[in-house]
Amino acid sequence: MTRTSEFSPPSxxxxxxxxxxxxxxxxxxxxxxxxxxxxxxxxxxxxxxxxIIVWLRKFGVTDIVINLHQLxxxxxxxxxxxxxxxxxxxxxxxxxxLGTAGGVKKVAGTFRGPFFVWYGDNLxxxxxxxxxxCHRVHRGTATLALYYRxxxxxxxxxxxxxxxxxxxxMEKPHRDQIFSRWVxxxxxxxxxxxxxxxxxxxxxxxxxxxxxxxxxxxxALHGYRMGRDEKLVWxxxxxxxxxxxxxxxxxxxxxxxx
Numbered sequence: 136m137t138r139t140s141e142f143s144p145p146s147x148x149x150x151x152x153x154x155x156x157x158x159x160x161x162x163x164x165x166x167x168x169x170x171x172x173x174x175x176x177x178x179x180x181x182x183x184x185x186x187i188i189v190w191l192r193k194f195g196v197t198d199i200v201i202n203l204h205q206l207x208x209x210x211x212x213x214x215x216x217x218x219x220x221x222x223x224x225x226x227x228x229x230x231x232x233l234g235t236a237g238g239v240k241k242v243a244g245t246f247r248g249p250f251f252v253w254y255g256d257n258l259x260x261x262x263x264x265x266x267x268x269c270h271r272v273h274r275g276t277a278t279l280a281l282y283y284r285x286x287x288x289x290x291x292x293x294x295x296x297x298x299x300x301x302x303x304x305m306e307k308p309h310r311d312q313i314f315s316r317w318v319x320x321x322x323x324x325x326x327x328x329x330x331x332x333x334x335x336x337x338x339x340x341x342x343x344x345x346x347x348x349x350x351x352x353x354x355a356l357h358g359y360r361m362g363r364d365e366k367l368v369w370x371x372x373x374x375x376x377x378x379x380x381x382x383x384x385x386x387x388x389x390x391x392x393x
Contacts (some may be wrong), residue, residue, distance in 0.1 A: 199224050248327070
């Protein structure tokens with residue numbers, strides 16, 4: 136069971152920096168959006184990426200880096216330098232896709248301290264202040280937002296101990312490998328040290344490589360279990376987009392409440 140998360144004004148000590156991962160090809164969505172990168176899929180009257188930026192801004196994030204690959208001019212042309220959203224937006228162009236962790240490693244020098252990472256194909260109302268509080272209390276290397284999913288075979292799953300420390304992590308398990316239904320929401324807080332072992336210029340993934348390797352080294356990774364009021368919708372396939380469109384009115388309420 137997930138717990139209920141009450142809405143309250145976020146505190147002011149959250150990290151002001153974030154990286155949004157938006158370099159994915161979006162192959163499965165390509166027939167629906169042939170002239171758009173995946174992160175710009177329309178939802179309601181805005182592209183998905185705009186909702187992510189608006190949500191980050193609600194929690195005081197003002198310095199955002201976005202990595203790009205497919206049709207980068209579409210994103211740059213829409214968001215520019217971020218002034219319209221009260222943020223500074225910078226872009227990292229990847230001629231060759233570097234994976235989730237490799238993309239962050241490329242711009243690691245940009246970040247001055249702990250920072251948020253958000254996968255750009257996820258629509259969510261994750262309470263970043265609660266995620267940050269969990270990270271700050273446990274003083275770990277990374278803290279992952281976790282979402283309860285009945286079928287976790289398409290996600291990275293995490294097992295937690297009583298102190299919310301992640302004891303095991305596996306990306307996209309087969310059904311006979313499932314040991315948890317708490318999955319990575321594609322939203323987390325990272326210390327810069329989490330990137331130390333990521334080779335520069337290499338294609339490296341957080342779920343397949345970085346998190347399992349950090350656990351093997353004894354690093355402290357923690358999980359924040361998202362509450363019932365915190366929504367999450369993956370938009371990977373056409374059916375995911377239809378589901379997001381059907382649920383949008385309910386999710387929009389959360390955007391307005393905070």
